[in-house]
Amino acid sequence: MGVSRRGFLGILGGAMAGATLAGGRANAQPPSSTSADSFGCLVDLSLCVGCRKCEAACNKQNSLPQPDRPFDDMSVLDTFRRPDADKFTVVNRHLVGGAPAYAKVQCLHCLDPACVSACIVGALTKEPSGAVRYDASKCIGCRYCMVACPFQIPAYEYSEALTPRVRKCEFCFERQMEGKAPACVSACPKEAMAYGKREDLLLMARERIRSSAARQVTASTEGAADAASTPAGDAAAGNGAAPLPLLPYIYGEREAGGTSWLYVASHPFESLGLLRLPPEAPPRLTEAIQHGIFKNFVPPLGLATLLGMAMYTLRGRKEKEQ
Amino acid sequence: MSHSASTPIKGVPFFTPGTLVLTAIAMAGMGLGIWRFVVGLEATTNLDDQFPWGLWIAVDVASGVALAAGGFTSAGLAHVLHRGRYHPVVRAALLTAMLGYTFVALGLLFDLGRYYNVWHPMIMWQGNSVLFEVGMCVMAYLTVLYLEFVPIVAERLRSPEPLPRLLQLVRKPAGAVVGLLDRIVGKIMWLLIILGIVLSSMHQSSLGSLMLIAPSKVHPLWFTPILPLLFLTSAVCVGFPMVIFESLLASRSFRLKAEMDVLSPLARLVPIVLALYLAMKGADMAIRESWRFLLPFDLPARMFLLEVLGGVALPLVLFLSDRVKRSQLGLFVASSLVVGGVVLNRVNVFLVAYTPPYAAESYFPSLAEFGVTAGLIALLVLVYRFAVMNLPVIPGHAVEEGGR
Numbered sequence: 001m002g003v004s005r006r007g008f009l010g011i012l013g014g015a016m017a018g019a020t021l022a023g024g025r026a027n028a029q030p031p032s033s034t035s036a037d038s039f040g041c042l043v044d045l046s047l048c049v050g051c052r053k054c055e056a057a058c059n060k061q062n063s064l065p066q067p068d069r070p071f072d073d074m075s076v077l078d079t080f081r082r083p084d085a086d087k088f089t090v091v092n093r094h095l096v097g098g099a100p101a102y103a104k105v106q107c108l109h110c111l112d113p114a115c116v117s118a119c120i121v122g123a124l125t126k127e128p129s130g131a132v133r134y135d136a137s138k139c140i141g142c143r144y145c146m147v148a149c150p151f152q153i154p155a156y157e158y159s160e161a162l163t164p165r166v167r168k169c170e171f172c173f174e175r176q177m178e179g180k181a182p183a184c185v186s187a188c189p190k191e192a193m194a195y196g197k198r199e200d201l202l203l204m205a206r207e208r209i210r211s212s213a214a215r216q217v218t219a220s221t222e223g224a225a226d227a228a229s230t231p232a233g234d235a236a237a238g239n240g241a242a243p244l245p246l247l248p249y250i251y252g253e254r255e256a257g258g259t260s261w262l263y264v265a266s267h268p269f270e271s272l273g274l275l276r277l278p279p280e281a282p283p284r285l286t287e288a289i290q291h292g293i294f295k296n297f298v299p300p301l302g303l304a305t306l307l308g309m310a311m312y313t314l315r316g317r318k319e320k321e322q
Numbered sequence: 323m324s325h326s327a328s329t330p331i332k333g334v335p336f337f338t339p340g341t342l343v344l345t346a347i348a349m350a351g352m353g354l355g356i357w358r359f360v361v362g363l364e365a366t367t368n369l370d371d372q373f374p375w376g377l378w379i380a381v382d383v384a385s386g387v388a389l390a391a392g393g394f395t396s397a398g399l400a401h402v403l404h405r406g407r408y409h410p411v412v413r414a415a416l417l418t419a420m421l422g423y424t425f426v427a428l429g430l431l432f433d434l435g436r437y438y439n440v441w442h443p444m445i446m447w448q449g450n451s452v453l454f455e456v457g458m459c460v461m462a463y464l465t466v467l468y469l470e471f472v473p474i475v476a477e478r479l480r481s482p483e484p485l486p487r488l489l490q491l492v493r494k495p496a497g498a499v500v501g502l503l504d505r506i507v508g509k510i511m512w513l514l515i516i517l518g519i520v521l522s523s524m525h526q527s528s529l530g531s532l533m534l535i536a537p538s539k540v541h542p543l544w545f546t547p548i549l550p551l552l553f554l555t556s557a558v559c560v561g562f563p564m565v566i567f568e569s570l571l572a573s574r575s576f577r578l579k580a581e582m583d584v585l586s587p588l589a590r591l592v593p594i595v596l597a598l599y600l601a602m603k604g605a606d607m608a609i610r611e612s613w614r615f616l617l618p619f620d621l622p623a624r625m626f627l628l629e630v631l632g633g634v635a636l637p638l639v640l641f642l643s644d645r646v647k648r649s650q651l652g653l654f655v656a657s658s659l660v661v662g663g664v665v666l667n668r669v670n671v672f673l674v675a676y677t678p679p680y681a682a683e684s685y686f687p688s689l690a691e692f693g694v695t696a697g698l699i700a701l702l703v704l705v706y707r708f709a710v711m712n713l714p715v716i717p718g719h720a721v722e723e724g725g726r
Contacts, residue, residue: 082371082680084371085371114535114536116450117450117451117535118451118452118453118535119448119451120442120443120448120451120453120454120457121439121442121443121446121448121454122446122447122448122451123446138439138442138446139435139436139439140434140435140436140437140439140440140442140443141434141435141436141437141439142433142434142435142453143369143374143375143435144374144451144453144532144535146371146374147374147375147532147533147535147536147539147676148535148536149536150536150537150538150539152371152372152539152678152679152680154371155371156371156374156435157435158362158363158364158367158369158370159362159364159365160362160435161359161360161361161362162362163436164362164363164435164436275538275679277538278537278538280537282534282535282536282537282538283450283535285534285535285537285547286450286452286531286534286535287450289452289531289534289547289550290449290450290452290455290528290531291449293524293527293528293550294449294455300520300523300524303519303520303523304516304517304520307398307402307516307519307520308512308516310402310403311401311402311404311512311515311516314402314403314404315404316404
């Protein structure tokens with residue numbers, strides 16, 4: 001009994017150790033779904049004025065139900081909202097140091113998406129364009145994608161009895177294929193969002209951060225007089241002071257393994273409702289364990305062989321006992 | 323693989339006050355279950371975008387799979403390690419596993435939004451998904467369990483005793499089909515047993531990997547990369563206690579003599595695995611320094627302590643005592659603690675530990691969710707009772723010695 005138990009655990013331990021090693025290797029490589037050509041969006045939250053035009057555009061583009069309160073009703077911003085089955089993007093107003101700051105939220109389209117890795121039937125896919133898309137015809141409705149998403153984005157049509165769907169932003173995939181920017185990006189009157197190759201957007205973000213810091217230096221030497229002429233100046237309604245510089249951090253560059261959507265902001269991201277997340281993509285751990293356990297089917301076959309050997313060699317025992 | 327002769331339990335009525343209560347619970351539960359299919363999940367459950375998984379996943383599915391572990395552990399003991407003396411409990415454990423997994427599949431259907439697509443994983447493979455592996459293994463293992471059960475049905479059909487009237491009509495063709503299947507199964511039984519243990523090890527552990535995809539959402543008291551190993555070990559832990567728990571309940575219900583000559587020796591094996599499990603959990607806590615999260619003594623901390631102290635440490639101490647192992651009540655209490663501890667662990671991992679970052683309020687199951695779960699459990703017990711009254715599952719000698 002003892003020998004076999006040790007052997008059994010030995011195999012299992014081996015599988016786990018193998019999985020851990022594989023995990024180490026996997027972490028060193030970029031996730032397979034990342035492509036240098038993939039598209040992304042850069043959201044400059046310092047430019048967002050909370051006008052909700054992006055929400056309206058998203059609603060129209062995706063033929064979502066009309067909300068109870070129209071998109072020009074700003075009292076909606078009094079409560080904190082999350083995307084749900086009827087709205088794929090929402091803008092929230094956060095009070096940072098007494099002043100309003102706005103943050104648009106939608107699916108961030110992870111480079112190595114946990115939802116795609118989790119999906120039991122491959123109903124969720126990461127397209128080369130960067131979009132994470134959903135195919136309702138494959139879906140079994142297990143909602144493991146919702147459990148997996150570190151940004152808590154996928155929503156579910158719980159009220160639908162027969163054909164509920166997972167609902168989330170799909171990066172306006174159809175528009176992407178026509179070479180167009182997502183509807184929300186095109187609708188933004190402040191041009192707070194830019195659509196393009198993710199690599200280019202990262203460069204753009206760095207450049208913006210650099211120039212905003214430089215502007216800040218100029219502004220502080222020349223006084224706050226010219227601040228009102230910059231877009232961010234009239235964004236900070238009634239706040240005549242110089243616009244805050246962008247923080248030297250690109251949200252989404254590394255979070256959860258990196259995301260196609262990137263953010264820059266002049267307030268700490270956590271104060272804008274964006275989560276602090278580690279740089280590891282969640283699937284790296286689970287896939288390493290899974291593929292370690294199934295490495296060429298060696299561990300299961302090994303366990304089967306061991307059991308077979310035990311079964312054969314110990315077969316005399318029964319007669320002895322009885 | 324000869325078993326000491328088992329026989330259908332005769333001379334007891336199917337319906338007693340207890341089974342009537344169970345029938346009522348089962349019918350109410352199934353009514354609520356049908357209601358869920360008519361009106362959908364929103365009207366019947368407290369699930370939402372924050373908490374996509376609830377009671378049905380934690381108890382009906384995750385705990386159900388764990389509690390059916392008696393099947394592969396006792397098969398391993400009796401047929402791989404050839405501990406012949408445990409043969410009397412193997413059939414009951416097999417029946418429990420077979421029914422347990424059947425009800426896991428049934429319970430899952432209530433939870434799936436598109437339950438009619440439940441077969442999709444068979445043709446839409448997604449090898450990166452932990453859930454895909456769990457699903458495929460469970461489907462395969464369920465098939466293995468049904469095949470392993472064929473000899474029991476064949477034995478019943480061979481016996482001269484008449485069947486219930488409706489079945490008596492199809493006895494000949496059914497007997498021929500089952501007989502043929504039995505001959506095939508008889509030749510490959512050794513393979514089925516090995517396959518069953520391998521498949522069980524795979525999906526019992528993978529159930530633990532499920533939540534590893536959400537590191538930022540699972541409370542650090544439970545989130546550990548060795549969660550799959552802990553799930554497998556705790557499944558092995560609960561295997562024999564579940565067999566003991568059930569055997570004692572069955573002998574009480576059917577007024578048979580308790581099979582203490584098998585259960586007491588079986589109980590000797592339990593503390594070995596329990597101690598191993600406790601050591602793993604302790605080492606994991608020490609290495610990850612997760613004991614820090616006990617200090618606030620908040621709900622997660624209290625649930626964790628209840629799970630580990632009440633469901634692992636306490637039964638470990640009890641199972642080490644000879645007096646407990648010789649006493650029916652002692653064995654029953656100790657086994658129940660392990661069973662409860664494993665269920666609590668699964669509830670903790672899937673519900674209590676799950677803390678979505680934007681959750682406005684916490685999740686608590688709805689009445690309908692409790693109702694469906696209770697109904698499924700009641701139905702399972704009733705089917706089990708029907709099975710042991712009509713099929714040779716429980717060893718015959720116990721009936722002779724224990725008849726009143």
